Every structure is written in C-alpha cells, then in structure tokens.
Amino acid sequence: MTHASTDSYLLEVSTELDASPRDVWELVSDLRRMPEWSPQTRKMLIRGPIGVGTRSLNVNKYGWKVWPTTSVVVRYEPQRAIAFRVPENGMVWTYELDDLGDGRTRLVERREAPRGSTPMSRMLVMRFLGGIEEFSEQIERDMAATLARMKSLVEQDA
Incomplete structure (x- = not known):
C-alpha cells in the first residue's frame, strides 16, 4: 500500500461487496455490532442513536491482553461514511462506502492518527503489543478480516 501522507499510523484496506450501499450502510453504521466482525473488539457499548457525537465504551482484546477504550463518532454521512476517534490513542477509524453501481459497493476501512498517537499509547504498544510496526501489521x-466478515454477512443477507 502506498499513501501520500506523513501519517505513519495510516492503514487502509478495501473490498468490493455484492450489496447496495444501503445494505452495507445498515451493517457498518451499527457500531454495536462491531464485535461480530472485528477480531480485537469484544464490546462496543453505546446508548441511544448513532450519529456525530455518539460516545462508546469499548473492550478490546489481543491475545491474552484486554483493555478498555472510549470512542466518539466524528463523521456520520448515511450510506457514505462513518468515523470514530479513540481519544486514548489518537486513532480515527473510518468506514467509507463507494457506490459502484449495479448493486455493488466498495467498502474502505481506514485507521489514521491525524494528530499522531498519544505518548501513553506508544509506550503501551511498545511494551505490551510487540512494537509499533508489528502491532500495525497485526491491525x-x-x-482485512473485519472486511471479509462484513462482506460475508452483508452478501448472505442481500
């Protein structure tokens, strides 16, 4: 992957789905369901409707390590994109939908740190998660596994 960015935390994967943007959005925008497809997310607790400003309490797991985070939705464009920022580490996670026509959608998942990662997060990743490069490769x-699970779920329902 090549990116014209100075964000060393930028990761991006995409897949094409045999489903309409409406069907993909229905799945992607329901962040409460994140544990169904994300290998590291165990819980995403949210009260009320999801939109810009919605906050969540999350439980993440990698190997035997478990840790909490919070997040806040910073972008919400129905059938186009949803993004949430994790204040503890400075990461922004985005899901973007691209209508390819004929009932097909390209789904992009992006992780970036527009303002850099937090010092505490960098220290914890270095000490407990194998280092920045190794953990980024795992992420x-x-x-890719997250998008594959989403693809499977939405295509079986389409």
Whole structure:
C-alpha cells in the first residue's frame, strides 16, 4: 500500500461487496455490532442513536491482553461514511462506502492518527503489543478480516 501522507499510523484496506450501499450502510453504521466482525473488539457499548457525537465504551482484546477504550463518532454521512476517534490513542477509524453501481459497493476501512498517537499509547504498544510496526501489521491483518466478515454477512443477507 502506498499513501501520500506523513501519517505513519495510516492503514487502509478495501473490498468490493455484492450489496447496495444501503445494505452495507445498515451493517457498518451499527457500531454495536462491531464485535461480530472485528477480531480485537469484544464490546462496543453505546446508548441511544448513532450519529456525530455518539460516545462508546469499548473492550478490546489481543491475545491474552484486554483493555478498555472510549470512542466518539466524528463523521456520520448515511450510506457514505462513518468515523470514530479513540481519544486514548489518537486513532480515527473510518468506514467509507463507494457506490459502484449495479448493486455493488466498495467498502474502505481506514485507521489514521491525524494528530499522531498519544505518548501513553506508544509506550503501551511498545511494551505490551510487540512494537509499533508489528502491532500495525497485526491491525492491518485484522482490518482485512473485519472486511471479509462484513462482506460475508452483508452478501448472505442481500
């Protein structure tokens, strides 16, 4: 992957789905369901409707390590994109939908740190998660697995 960015935390994966943007959006925008497809997310607790400003309490797991995070939805464009920021580490996770026509959609998952990662997060990743490069490689594999699970779920329902 090549990116014209100085964000060393930028990761991006995509897939094409045999489903309409409406059907893909229905799945992607329901962040409460994130544990169904994300290998590291165990819980995403949200009260009320999802939109810009919605906050969540999350439980993540990697190997035997479990940790909490919070997130806030920073972008919400129905059938186009949803993004949430994790204040603890500075990461922004985005899901973008591209209508390819004929009932097909390209789904992109992106992780970036527009303002850089937090010092505490960098220290914890270095000490407990194998280092920035190794953990980023794992995250990228998990992102591909996330999109594969989403693809499977939405295509079986389409």
